[in-house]
Amino acid sequence: MESPIHPLSALFDQLGLPSDHAAIEAFIGQHAPLDNHTRLAEAPFWTAAQQEFLSAELDDDADWAEVIDSLDARLRSS
Template identity: 50%
Template sequence: MDTSKHTLTTLFKQLGLPCDEASIQDFISRHSPLPRDIALQDAPFWSDSQSHFLEEGLEEDSDWAEIIDELDARMRA
């Protein structure tokens, strides 16, 4: 079992996205602000597999849920 603390870097890596700090900031800037009526996992910029990973992480309250919530908050700021 993976017990390491997840970060935005590890989340972006898991999603198959560039995961250096500049790329993460660029992604957030390009796709923000996310409208309140769209769930993060339903945003149109995710692939089906990325969307499924985010949705599953939140629904199952997995160890990814906290960092997914952080990304959600940053996408809406």
């Protein structure tokens, strides 16, 4: 499996969140598990700007989509 174009830390940077490994793990621990009925971009813990970015990138299947999908999977499996 190829690595995503962007690492998870870059996604957190893009979202304006702390992006070191410990901060990412803490974020996932705090917000997981995300129920299967909520789209990632519609989760209540995002700001409006974060929701807009996530939704647009997924809808466009942009280069961020793969790492966003990875975050989605981690939030649902924890």
